[in-house]
């Protein structure tokens with residue numbers, strides 16, 4: 001299998017952490033998705049990363065599809081419960097984490113445009129989603145050790161990748177200082193070898 005991605009994308013990091021936790025071997029094909037001749041387009045018509053190309057050539061995207069596929073490949077370290085409400089709640093945490101990343105990235109990209117082209121309303125709308133998403137995560141986590149259940153799930157991984165991306169690209173969003181429970185929770189996660197090994201380059 002080949003994983004197309006970058007070291008900075010929160011969605012790619014999520015999938016790489018899933019692979020490490022589940023002890024799945026894969027070639028990492030580092031790609032700049034913004035380059036006009038990126039190989040990603042050959043595998044994903046949307047030109048987005050991550051894409052997992054299976055051994056028979058079938059490309060899987062997006063990160064939620066890839067993570068779910070990988071979780072089913074081996075029973076080692078199950079990250080998504082089998083079914084019912086528990087499964088829906090883990091997927092909901094994943095959606096919240098990915099959604100915070102989506103809004104953060106929209107904000108980051110808008111800010112990179114020429115100042116005369118930037119929309120203040122759009123920036124405020126995306127910042128509102130980031131802040132509301134983080135507040136909901138902090139409220140719902142409460143003083144629990146993990147987002148859902150008694151061990152790390154895909155929900156924790158998605159949320160952690162989004163928040164760590166935020167710290168790296170939008171340091172003005174002070175989620176760690178504002179939410180001591182998220183700080184305590186992330187300190188446990190970021191010490192895991194799978195997080196350490198996927199730290200984005202400085």
Ligand SMILES: N[C@@H](CCC(=O)N[C@@H](CS)C(=O)NCC(=O)O)C(=O)O
Pocket residue numbers: 008009010011033046047048049050062063064098105
């Ligand atoms: N929902 C997608 C989001 C993927 C995504 O937006 N990836 C970014 C990199 S962080 C990308 O490829 N952007 C290129 C583009 O939007 O053209 C997923 O979970 O995989």
